[in-house]
Amino acid sequence: MIIVASGGIALADGSGDPAAVKQNENGEWLDKEGNPTYKITEGSVDWYTYSGYRRYHSDCHVCHGPDGMGSTYAPALKDSLKTMSYADFLGVVASGRKNVSTAQENVMPAFGDNPNVACYMDDLYVYLRARSNEAWGRARPGKHEDKTEAYTKAEDSCMGRK
Amino acid sequence: MRKVLLATFLGSAAALAAGSASANDELIKMSQNPKDWVMPTGDYANSRYSKLNQINAQNVGKLQVAWTFSTGVLRGHEGGPLIIGNVMYVHTPFPNKVYALDLSNENKIIWKYEPKQDPNVIPVMCCDTVNRGLAYGDGKIFLHQADTTLVALDSKTGQVAWTAKNGDPTKGETGTSAPMVIKDKVLVGISGGEFGVQAHMTAYDIKTGKQVWRGYSEGPDDQILVDDKTTALGKPVGKDSSLKTWQGDQWKIGGGATWGWISYDPALNLIYYGSGNPSTWNPKQRPGDNKWSMTIWARNPDTGVAKWVYQMTPHDEWDYDGVNEMILSDQQINGQARKLLTHFDRNGLGYTLDRETGELLVAEKYDPKVNWTSGVDMDKNSPTYGRPKVLDAASTEKGGEDHNTKGICPAALGTKDEQPAAYSPDTQLFYVPTNHVCMDYEPFKVSYTAGQPYVGATLSMYPPQGETNMGNFIAWDGKTGKIVWSNKEQFSVWSGALATGGGVVFYGTLEGYLKAVDAKTGKELYKFKTPSGIIGNVTTYENGGKQYVAVLSGVGGWAGIGLAAGLTDPTAGLGAVGGYAALSNYTALGGTLTVFSLPN
Numbered sequence: 001m002i003i004v005a006s007g008g009i010a011l012a013d014g015s016g017d018p019a020a021v022k023q024n025e026n027g028e029w030l031d032k033e034g035n036p037t038y039k040i041t042e043g044s045v046d047w048y049t050y051s052g053y054r055r056y057h058s059d060c061h062v063c064h065g066p067d068g069m070g071s072t073y074a075p076a077l078k079d080s081l082k083t084m085s086y087a088d089f090l091g092v093v094a095s096g097r098k099n100v101s102t103a104q105e106n107v108m109p110a111f112g113d114n115p116n117v118a119c120y121m122d123d124l125y126v127y128l129r130a131r132s133n134e135a136w137g138r139a140r141p142g143k144h145e146d147k148t149e150a151y152t153k154a155e156d157s158c159m160g161r162k
Numbered sequence: 163m164r165k166v167l168l169a170t171f172l173g174s175a176a177a178l179a180a181g182s183a184s185a186n187d188e189l190i191k192m193s194q195n196p197k198d199w200v201m202p203t204g205d206y207a208n209s210r211y212s213k214l215n216q217i218n219a220q221n222v223g224k225l226q227v228a229w230t231f232s233t234g235v236l237r238g239h240e241g242g243p244l245i246i247g248n249v250m251y252v253h254t255p256f257p258n259k260v261y262a263l264d265l266s267n268e269n270k271i272i273w274k275y276e277p278k279q280d281p282n283v284i285p286v287m288c289c290d291t292v293n294r295g296l297a298y299g300d301g302k303i304f305l306h307q308a309d310t311t312l313v314a315l316d317s318k319t320g321q322v323a324w325t326a327k328n329g330d331p332t333k334g335e336t337g338t339s340a341p342m343v344i345k346d347k348v349l350v351g352i353s354g355g356e357f358g359v360q361a362h363m364t365a366y367d368i369k370t371g372k373q374v375w376r377g378y379s380e381g382p383d384d385q386i387l388v389d390d391k392t393t394a395l396g397k398p399v400g401k402d403s404s405l406k407t408w409q410g411d412q413w414k415i416g417g418g419a420t421w422g423w424i425s426y427d428p429a430l431n432l433i434y435y436g437s438g439n440p441s442t443w444n445p446k447q448r449p450g451d452n453k454w455s456m457t458i459w460a461r462n463p464d465t466g467v468a469k470w471v472y473q474m475t476p477h478d479e480w481d482y483d484g485v486n487e488m489i490l491s492d493q494q495i496n497g498q499a500r501k502l503l504t505h506f507d508r509n510g511l512g513y514t515l516d517r518e519t520g521e522l523l524v525a526e527k528y529d530p531k532v533n534w535t536s537g538v539d540m541d542k543n544s545p546t547y548g549r550p551k552v553l554d555a556a557s558t559e560k561g562g563e564d565h566n567t568k569g570i571c572p573a574a575l576g577t578k579d580e581q582p583a584a585y586s587p588d589t590q591l592f593y594v595p596t597n598h599v600c601m602d603y604e605p606f607k608v609s610y611t612a613g614q615p616y617v618g619a620t621l622s623m624y625p626p627q628g629e630t631n632m633g634n635f636i637a638w639d640g641k642t643g644k645i646v647w648s649n650k651e652q653f654s655v656w657s658g659a660l661a662t663g664g665g666v667v668f669y670g671t672l673e674g675y676l677k678a679v680d681a682k683t684g685k686e687l688y689k690f691k692t693p694s695g696i697i698g699n700v701t702t703y704e705n706g707g708k709q710y711v712a713v714l715s716g717v718g719g720w721a722g723i724g725l726a727a728g729l730t731d732p733t734a735g736l737g738a739v740g741g742y743a744a745l746s747n748y749t750a751l752g753g754t755l756t757v758f759s760l761p762n
Contacts, residue, residue: 053739054620057319058606059615059617059621062615063285070690072718072722073238073290094250105256105291107282107285114611115609116611116617116618117614118428159609
């Protein structure tokens, strides 16, 4: 754990203090800055952490490794979020990133057009933020909050389903 | 004149000076010379067996490193070099460099080829930017680049002779497989099973690069190249055999990738290869058998028309890609000489078929932990003849969307992945590098976007309950479907095996060891830790009267994703036995060729 407390802000989180202060109608928890965050109590997780776990292990883990741990060619996202803010995270996922030099060729695709990722950006962020702050370990979440009606509606509309 | 020059250059291939010899006659002759290694698979039978016996079970313990070569590329190094006379051809993962090394002059670089490719192809390559090697024929070296360009290089100069575009990376089509020269054609498959590609096997004219035929894995009959004589398990497949097994036009994004190895029987004039998983990984979303994904194909190399097909895993529910190699052998079954094809599928079953007719002879588990099926129906009169019986407890179709089906063995990476097995005619045994990993699998709904991942399932992988090893290296009797001996390995064995006339079998490990074991007993005779984890295939050749063993190290591939961080966290206390240390504690990236020989 490399969390350095300074004026109540955990510096090891690119978006600041991850403590959840309120929940919106989709069931999404927000920190005091209004960034999405996790809410984990006694082994039970919020819907977004659970959903993010599932989406991560479909579309992200083939490059970034299981549980956000990284692979032989893509960074460990549980570490990336220690310095990357919520806004930067959204930007990279939507637009991709290229880091090509003589020593390496790291290229991340733009997922903005892929509804399987684009519709679940907050879910992914919340799950990885929980991993980054070691609030959730290398395991599949078991008990979790229910999916809200508002979330289901938003999901269906984003995925183009009726 | 060109041929004569080439023959001089190649030295050991002088026999091809007969001007009229086709590329095929030349290659058949060359592949019979154990001093060379002229095909990515060693020979057309994919046996990965060499008659060389200077290195044998008695002296292999004295093996030492003769020389090494850095490829200058990180990332996963699959496949192995070609050796033709005094020249060795070494390939790399993206950016797909090719080096020609002079074995007669301090292994100096004769020429180097490095294509300019759009780096945007990198992220559409599922599971690392690997490449499985080169092919030779007609004085040219063939490379299937990541961006699906098939390029023919003059073997003497490295100059580009022709190029052909085999696919479209913006749709998720990529090149990872080794081409194969068969007669006057270059055959090449395509990757993209996780991107909803309608995959195919394609033949190009060896002289011009012009496309001759293309057989898709799924679609209308004129696209999959079947006719009224094409059979499955002895019966004609009939009209629209593929279309009938898909809902609507889902076959257009049906997957069935073809990135494995290709074998060829010149006497029967048939090529053999496997097609991969249907897209998406969510079985609920694509009702039907999804033919002909997960299929062993026997096609005519001149026309591409299929003689027979056999679908191993109808309506896949686990990503058990059927791309692994088909090894051809001639053995006796029940006192009868049979022309056999043996295949170790991702689904954990070792199949032996009659390669002339496609008759199914043996289908048995080659890892006792395989638990998704109780076995294949071998009763010819049964309506489910040739189909595996799927057990409800492991069925992700039965479990349905958003349900996590637990404890399925093997995991999606299969009991064996692309890493090819070897067959020794001396022992009549197959030597098989295997994975020993299980999984939880939860399918969910996904939508298709061209060029974007189309996966639709969440996976987690771990060793079988109560076991500490994630891999085995086994000897298999293909006639009876039985394991003869089995060596435990801490990690999955992701390296292609080599069997030799010296009674020694070689393979590499993910920690980076090159190992030599006794072909009869499996007893370990030698090991040496190379600079990085081995996912390449072991090769042997003779030069200047000396036998060499060569292997590419450079960890990566799917193994590098799943295992780099360790499958389970030893500190998480999740019921794992503990002690599954991360591969990253043993090895790091870096492509190196290591060449071994006996001391002078």
